[in-house]
Amino acid sequence: MPTEKPRVLHVIARYNVGGTARYLNNLLPQLSSEVNTLLAVGHVQGNEIEDSSLRNIDFVRIEKLGRKIELIDDLRGYLQLRKAVKNFQPEIIHSHTFKAGVLCRLMFFKIPKVHTFHGHLMSDPEFSRRALQVIINIERLLAKITKRIITVGEQVTKDLLAVGVGKPNQYVSIASEGAKLSFLTRIEARKQLNIDLDTPVVLWMARMAPVKNPSLALEAARLLPEVNFLMAGGGDLFEETKANAPGNVLMLGWVDAAEIIPAADVFLSTSLNEGVPYSLIEVQSCGVPIVAVNSGSIQELITDGISGVLAEADANELALKIQNLLNDRLKLESIGVTARNHRETADENPKMSLAHKAIYKKILH
16 A cells, blocks of 8 residues: 555444444454544434444544435535545545445545445335335446445345346455454343343344334244343334334343343344344354344355254244254254354454455555
8 A cells, every 4th residue: 555544535324323333333443554534424313323432433424414315404415525525535435325325426526436235225125116226226327436346245246236236346245343342241141131040032133123124023022922032222113113012022222232142042133134234243252043034144144053043034933943942952052152153263364454455455556
């Protein structure tokens, strides 16, 4: 790389509690030794909350930027973002998620653009078929003015190429890496929740939105009335999910992952579409077995029956696989240990920041 650090402006519409925020909180400090980075970030909206890790990152606030489509505010956000670009004078603009990707790549500065897909919207039930086709068409056009497209999993790349977004030589798949968490012990975590050590516990933890499918977790819970289900997270569906929850479900809201994960015997993921969820990486590092709907790039993280259990998006199948694990303590422990060992091996050989530096270097040279 040049003697002077290259300047890269990262842009995201909002820094809500979730996987993308944890991804950036892990990545940006690792880049800082060789890359001058600044994060341009908007505001959270609705029932979401901002991730406190933002304070660890150099950032500039884009006051009118948020996730929701609001044409007047989006235009103002676009103009504020252009001002941030002129002030920072980056050599590369790197956007994350859909809204930021649109605004950044519509800036006709002669600055190379990089965009990261932390998943995609093509299976998101919040959007109608017509709206999804519009989104796909937009992504096809934007790909033509994008130097590199990064995905967090190979399956995400395949899905995007299948609908004509970009060309294979534009894509680089970079696996997510988790930050090391200081987990409570199982005893400490359960004591905080006032749960007996012998009580079987299943944990679901995500943003409560249609794509995360919390209603499927409730269906599985109804089929397992003797099992305690913990549902952690917030979002637009929190109140609805709470109102529909059976008696064996405890709604927790947003909680510290390091304090809640160790309380679980099994972690349940019901997402209809995913990249590689950060929560699953954290759960694996704690050695808690995962039962997950096989969606997106989750299969790149879990080998079925060995480092986790994969299932269809069916409550009966999920409940059966959870019950089978709870009834077989040796299998439960074996899967947990294998998952934790896999995660430790990956964490000992970090590649995420190196791969990003290589992309920037290649673009600038």
